[in-house]
Amino acid sequence: MYEALVRWRQRAGPAASLSVLEQCLRDLDLNQLADQITRTAVSPTGRGHASERGAVGGELTGEVQSRYPSVTIDRRFPIIVFERLNFPEDSVLGRGGFAAVEKAYHRDWSQHVAVKRLLTRQLTGSEQELLYSEARKLNLGSRSDHVISLRGVCLDPNFAIVMPYMENGSLAELLRDVDVPWALRWRMAHEISLGMTFLHCQNPQILHCDLKAENVLLDGDFHVKISDFGLSKWKAESRVVTKTSPEGSTITHAPPEYHADINLPPNTKFDVYSFGVLLWEIVTRKQPYALAANSALITMAVTMGQRPDLTLIPTDREDVTSVSELMQTCWSQNPEDRPPFNDCADRLRHVKDRFSQEEIRQAIIAVEKMKAEASRK
Known part of the structure; x- marks a missing residue:
């Protein structure tokens, strides 16, 4: 605990104090540790009496503790050998x-x-x-x-x-290899919106910042698991808490305001825009802007209001039309026009519910057969 505080103090400089550290921890929803900071601050000796423990409460050696100081602050993580x-x-x-x-x-x-x-x-x-x-x-x-x-x-x-380990890989791989029946596509789209609703409802919010088909994994029953939080950020109120996240999102899924101001902090509307492009991927099974010669052209086009090719979207299905309308609202040029994820989840639930559980089961069987055939080729 003391080592972690010293390292934090060195980084924070003159602004470092226990009260500031406590607030930062509460912003990250680490209330248990923040409470420990409070108890440490009022201790007669000025230092806590509890021994330093590892991620599951066990003692850590000095060597490991010095190499991984941040790991000692969260006892909820199981240690895997x-x-x-x-x-x-x-x-x-x-x-x-x-x-x-x-x-x-x-x-x-x-x-x-x-x-x-x-x-x-x-x-x-x-x-x-x-x-x-x-x-x-x-x-x-x-x-x-x-x-x-x-x-x-x-x-x-x-x-x-x-x-x-996710047996069925990523949604991008599945869409590339298999013509997934609509019943299963809509269940996956709905589950993505549910996962993102959960992340945005946390306090502080978790912003994914790189939502795309490659970062949606599928378990053995083709249920969605949102993954790859390497670019994600914690967000408390109007400020981004995690300042160490690397800059840069997948250019094809980044909103126009990101292209216009690379220093603009992300917010929930960033993820909603990316979800709109992801819905286009689900509907068309294509890569967005596949014909663009370079990323600079994509940046210029998106800033001017262009989006993935709408002519590739089928026009003879009511469910596709409904999702297409949601998709275009999600990637609106004006961030304020983009709906929150709970609204997306409600609209996609109505689309998904047009199909019975039996139709979804049959869709999964069909996908498994198509995957097996594709792997034999």
Whole structure:
């Protein structure tokens, strides 16, 4: 606790104080730790009497604690022993700017998991904080059925977060390989809106900032799990709390105000715009702006009011027309015209409910057959 405070004080400079630290912790919904700060402040010795403990309340060695100071502040995270994970040769599921996601087999649990770890063992404080911040968001998001959950964290030899392995990959892969029946498409669209509603209802809010088909994972029954919170931010009132998140969102899903002012802090309307483009992906099974020569052209076009090609949307289905209307409202040029996610969820529920549970089950069977056929080719 003391080491974490010292490091924070060094970063914060003259503005550092226990009261400021306590407020920052409450902004991040870390009320238990904030209460501990309060008790520490009123302690006769000026320092707390409790021993420093790890993510699950166990003692951490001085070496580990000094390498991973932020990990000592959250007792809710289970610690997973890295050596209990087996990584096959073709384990990489995805790779980003500072971390990779790999498939692994947990020998004790007898099941596969997904492990997100830093690409280098030469850790920098900002990279570690990014990954740990993502773990905190996953821990909170785990309360939603439609957000990927956190299984735990690894400390040595790599800092990593462990998540369940999603058998059916990403929504982007599925749409690319399979003509998904409409009944299942609408269930997935509805579940995405439910997951985002949950994230935006947290205090502080969790802004995803990179919502797209690649970041929507599918479990064994094709239920949605929103993933990849590497660009996401905590937001309390009007200020962004997490200042270490890397700049940059997927250019095809970023709203016009982002293109116009790269320094503009994101808000909930950013995610709603991205959801509009994601609905277009679900309806058309295409990549947005696939014919654009470069990202600069996309930036210019979106700023001027252009959007993904509406001529690719079917016009002979009432449900598609209804979703298309919602989609275009979500990507409105004026952020204030974009609906909140709970409104999106209500409208998509009405579309989804036009199909029976039996029709959805038949759609899943059809998708499984098509996936099997595609894998044999």
